[in-house]
Amino acid sequence: MDGYDRYAFEPFAVTVDLAVFTLRAGALHVLLVERGQEPYAGRWALPGGFVRPDESAESAARRELGEETGLTDVSGLHLEQLRTYSEPDRDPRMRVVSVAFAALLPDAPEAHGGSDAAQARWTPYDCARELAFDHGRILADARDRVGAKLEYSCLATAFCPPEFTLGELRQVYETVWGTALDRPNFRRKVLATPGFVEAVPGAARLTGGRGKPASLYRAGTATALHPPLLRPTPEGRPA
Amino acid sequence: MDGYDRYAFEPFAVTVDLAVFTLRAGALHVLLVERGQEPYAGRWALPGGFVRPDESAESAARRELGEETGLTDVSGLHLEQLRTYSEPDRDPRMRVVSVAFAALLPDAPEAHGGSDAAQARWTPYDCARELAFDHGRILADARDRVGAKLEYSCLATAFCPPEFTLGELRQVYETVWGTALDRPNFRRKVLATPGFVEAVPGAARLTGGRGKPASLYRAGTATALHPPLLRPTPEGRPA
DNA sequence: CCCTTTAATAGTCACAGCGACTATTAAAGG
DNA sequence: CCTTTAATAGTCGCTGTGACTATTAAAGGG
Numbered sequence: 001m002d003g004y005d006r007y008a009f010e011p012f013a014v015t016v017d018l019a020v021f022t023l024r025a026g027a028l029h030v031l032l033v034e035r036g037q038e039p040y041a042g043r044w045a046l047p048g049g050f051v052r053p054d055e056s057a058e059s060a061a062r063r064e065l066g067e068e069t070g071l072t073d074v075s076g077l078h079l080e081q082l083r084t085y086s087e088p089d090r091d092p093r094m095r096v097v098s099v100a101f102a103a104l105l106p107d108a109p110e111a112h113g114g115s116d117a118a119q120a121r122w123t124p125y126d127c128a129r130e131l132a133f134d135h136g137r138i139l140a141d142a143r144d145r146v147g148a149k150l151e152y153s154c155l156a157t158a159f160c161p162p163e164f165t166l167g168e169l170r171q172v173y174e175t176v177w178g179t180a181l182d183r184p185n186f187r188r189k190v191l192a193t194p195g196f197v198e199a200v201p202g203a204a205r206l207t208g209g210r211g212k213p214a215s216l217y218r219a220g221t222a223t224a225l226h227p228p229l230l231r232p233t234p235e236g237r238p239a
Numbered sequence: 240m241d242g243y244d245r246y247a248f249e250p251f252a253v254t255v256d257l258a259v260f261t262l263r264a265g266a267l268h269v270l271l272v273e274r275g276q277e278p279y280a281g282r283w284a285l286p287g288g289f290v291r292p293d294e295s296a297e298s299a300a301r302r303e304l305g306e307e308t309g310l311t312d313v314s315g316l317h318l319e320q321l322r323t324y325s326e327p328d329r330d331p332r333m334r335v336v337s338v339a340f341a342a343l344l345p346d347a348p349e350a351h352g353g354s355d356a357a358q359a360r361w362t363p364y365d366c367a368r369e370l371a372f373d374h375g376r377i378l379a380d381a382r383d384r385v386g387a388k389l390e391y392s393c394l395a396t397a398f399c400p401p402e403f404t405l406g407e408l409r410q411v412y413e414t415v416w417g418t419a420l421d422r423p424n425f426r427r428k429v430l431a432t433p434g435f436v437e438a439v440p441g442a443a444r445l446t447g448g449r450g451k452p453a454s455l456y457r458a459g460t461a462t463a464l465h466p467p468l469l470r471p472t473p474e475g476r477p478a
Numbered sequence: 479c480c481c482t483t484t485a486a487t488a489g490t491c492a493c494a495g496c497g498a499c500t501a502t503t504a505a506a507g508g
Numbered sequence: 509c510c511t512t513t514a515a516t517a518g519t520c521g522c523t524g525t526g527a528c529t530a531t532t533a534a535a536g537g538g
Contacts, residue, residue, distance in 0.1 A: 010292040011250030014325070014336050053249040053334060057325040084323040084338045086253070086296040095292065097253050097336070099323045152391075167486075184487075185526065192524085211485030212533040227524075230466065406515075423516075424497065431495090450514030451504040466495075 015098045016061045017048035017135065019082070019142030020069065022105040023159050023175055027124050030139060031068060032131070034119040039092050040132030046139060047120065048098070057081070057099040065103050068120055070110075078104040078158035080149075082142055090134050102142040104158035147176050152228040154196055157219035163200055165214035166190060177231045189229055195222025254337045255300045256287035256374065258321070258381030259308065261344040262398050262414055266363050269378060270307060271370070273358040278331050279371030285378065286359065287337070296320070296338040304342050307359055309349075317343040317397035319388075321381055329373050341381040343397035386415050391467040393435055396458035402439055404453035405429060416470045428468055434461025 020031035032044040047068040051060040058081065066074040082100040090096065128139060149155045156172040157164070170186045190196050197217040259270035271283040286307040290299040297320065305313040321339040329335065367378060388394045395411040396403070409425045429435055436456040 009252050009289040012253045012290070012336075013248050014251045014253070050248040051251070051325065051336075054327055056327060057323060057336070081322050083320050084296060086290065086338065088293055088295060097251075097290075097296070097338075099325065099336075165486085182526070182528090183485085184489085184528090187487075189525080209485080210483070210535050212487075214486055226472065227469065228467070230525095232526090233465065404515085421497070421499090422514085423499090423518085426516075428496080448514080449506050449512070451506095451516075453515055469496095471497090 010095065013094060013096045014051045014057070015048055015096055016051060016057050016064060017046045017085075017098045017100045017138055018061055018064055018068070018103055019046055019100065019139050020065065020103045020105060021125075021142075021146060021159075022107065022122065023172060024122060024124075026171065026175055027126075028143070028175055029122040030125050030128055032121055032123045032128060033068065034121070035132055043130065043132040044121075044123070044128065045132035046100075046135045051099075057101075061099070061101040061103075069105070071105075078155065080145075082138070082145055085134055085138060087134070098138075100138045100142065102146055104146070104155065106159060106161045143176075147231075150176055151230055152225050154219065154222050154225060157197070160219070163216045163218055165216060166197075167214055169197070169217070173229075173231075179232050181232075193222070193225060193229075195220040196225065249334065252333060252335045253290045253296070254287055254335055255290060255296050255303060256285045256324075256337045256339045256377055257300055257303055257307070257342055258285055258339065258378050259304065259342045259344060260364075260381075260385060260398075261346065261361065262411060263361060263363075265410065265414055266365075267382070267414055268361040269364050269367055271360055271362045271367060272307065273360070274371055282369065282371040283360075283362070283367065284371035285339075285374045290338075297340075300338070300340040300342075308344065310344075317394065319384075321377070321384055324373055324377060326373070337377075339377045339381065341385055343385070343394065345398060345400045382415075386470075389415055390469055391464050393458065393461050393464060396436070399458070402455045402457055404455060405436075406453055408436070408456070412468075412470075418471050420471075432461070432464060432468075434459040435464065 018031075022029050022031075031047060033047045035041055035043050035045050047064060049060065049064050049067075051057055055063070058079070061081075062074055062077075062079055065077065065079065066072070071077075080102050082102055084097060084099045086097045088095060090098070125139075125143060129136070131139060146155070150173055156169055156176075159172045159176075160168055166187050167183075169190065170181055170183065173186070174181055198220045200216040200218055257270075261268050261270075270286060272286045274280055274282050274284050286303055288299065288303050290296055294302070297318070300320075301313055301316075301318055304316065304318065305311070310316075319341050321341055323336060323338045325336045327334060329337070364378075364382060368375070370378060385394070389412055395408055395415075398411045398415075399407055405426050406422075408429065409420055409422065412425070413420055437459045439455040439457055
C-alpha cells in the first residue's frame with residue numbers, strides 16, 4: 001500500500017455475499033434469492049449487497065443477514081469471513097469485488113423476501129445448482145469450510161438451538177459430513193472435551209420423540225477443539 | 240448482490256497487502272517497506288499496492304511479491320489469501336479495502352527497493368512493531384494463520400529449499416511455533432505421513448556442518464496432514 | 479397391561495499414535 | 509585419537525479412539 005498516491009487506481013464496487021446455512025429435515029439447507037433482473041435474471045443467487053460507505057464488510061454482512069432472513073436479532077449468529085472473490089470478469093457489467101461470508105443458523109425461519117423484495121428460499125444444498133455469477137463456487141467453498149471447521153472448532157453448536165441434546169449435535173456432524181458417527185463414541189468425545197458443551201443443570205429432558213429422553217446441553221465457552229474431532233476418512237483424504 | 244442497480248454504491252479503492260515470511264538465522268522474518276509519505280511517513284508497512292483493473296487480487300499479490308522481493312520467478316511460491324480488511328477508517332485518506340495475503344519464501348534474497356523505489360527490509364517478526372495503518376493486526380493474523388496451518392498442512396516445506404534435511408524441516412516448526420520438538424519423534428511422524436516428504440534417491444547427503452550428515456528430502460505431493468501434527472500445548476490452548 | 483421399538487447411556491477391548499527416553503552411528507575439529 | 513555434534517534406531521507406556529455389547533427409559537400398538 002506504499003506508493004499510494006503515485007498511481008491512478010480503478011474504483012471497484014465492493015459487495016458481500018452470504019452463504020447462510022441451516023439444518024432442516026436432516027439436510028443442509030442454504031438461503032438463496034431469486035434474481036429479478038439481468039444478468040442472470042430468474043437464476044438463484046446468494047443473498048448479499050453493496051458495502052455502504054460507513055460500514056465494514058462484516059457490518060454489511062450482518063445487516064444483509066438480518067434483512068434476508070427476517071430475523072430481528074442476528075447479533076448472536078455465527079458469521080465468518082471466508083475469502084474475497086475478485087476475478088475481473090466475475091460480473092459482466094462492472095468490476096465487483098465480493099467478500100464472502102458463511103453464516104450458521106440454528107433453526108430455519110421461513111424464508112421471505114428481504115428488503116430487496118426479492119424472493120428468498122431455503123434450498124437443500126444438493127439442489128443449489130446453476131447459481132448466478134460465481135456463487136456456485138462461493139457456496140462450495142463455504143460448505144468445505146464449514147465441514148472442515150467442525151473438526152477443530154465448536155462450530156457445530158451454532159446449528160443448534162440454545163438447548164440441545166447430544167443426539168441433535170451428532171446429527172449436525174452427520175448431516176454436514178454425510179457420514180454416520182458412532183453414538184457412544186461421539187458422546188464420550190464431546191463430554192471429554194472441556195468447554196464444548198455444558199449440561200443444563202435441572203433434570204431437563206426432552207420429550208416428544210420415541211425412545212429414552214436425552215439430557216439437554218448448552219454450548220460451552222470453548223471455541224476450539226483439542227484434540228480435533230476428525231471426520232471418518234472414507235479412504236485417504238490426506239496425500 | 241441482488242437489487243444490484245437499485246442502489247447507488249460507493250466506489251472503493253482495493254489493495255492487496257502481503258505478509259511475506261522467511262526464516263533467517265533461526266528466526267521468523269517478515270518483509271517490510273518504509274513509507275515515504277504521509278500518512279505514516281517513515282513508518283514501516285507491509286508491501287502491497289492497488290489491484291489493477293485487469294487483474295484479480297491473487298494476481299496483484301503475486302505481482303507485488305515479485306516486485307518487492309526482486310525474485311524473478313515467484314510462480315512456485317506459496318501465496319495464500321488470509322482475509323479482507325475493510326474497516327471504514329483504516330486509511331485516513333479514503334475508503335480502502337485491502338485483501339491480505341501471506342507468502343512463504345524458502346530463503347531470503349537480500350531485500351532491496353521494489354519498483355516503488357521504497358526501501359524494503361527483512362525484519363525479525365518480533366521487531367516488527369508500530370506498523371502503519373492496521374498492518375500490525377494483519378501481520379499478527381498472518382503469523383497466527385501460518386502457525387496454525389503448519390499443524391494440518393504440509394506448508395512447512397514452503398519455507399525450505401527444494402532439497403532439505405529433516406532437521407531443517409524441524410527447525411521450521413520450532414522457529415514458527417517457538418517450541419522445541421523431539422527429534423526422533425518428529426522424524427517418525429514426518430516419515431509416517433505419506434506424501435509429506437520423499438527421500439532424494441541418490442545417496443545424497445548434506446555436508447558442511449558438524450555431526451552426522453543427514454539425508455535429503457523433497458516436498459511430497461500431499462498438501463494436507465492427516466492426522467495433524469499438533470503443536471505441543473503449553474497448557475490448554477483449547478477452551 | 480405387556481411387548482416391541484426406539485434411542486440414550488454405560489461400559490469393554492484392542493490397537494494406533496505419540497510423548498519421553500535411551501542407544502547407536504557418522505561425521506567435523508582440535 | 510578423542511570430543512563434540514547431530515542424525516538415526518529403537519523401546520516403553522499412556523491416551524484417545526474405533527468397534528462393539530449391554531442396559532435403561534421412554535413411546536406405541538396390540
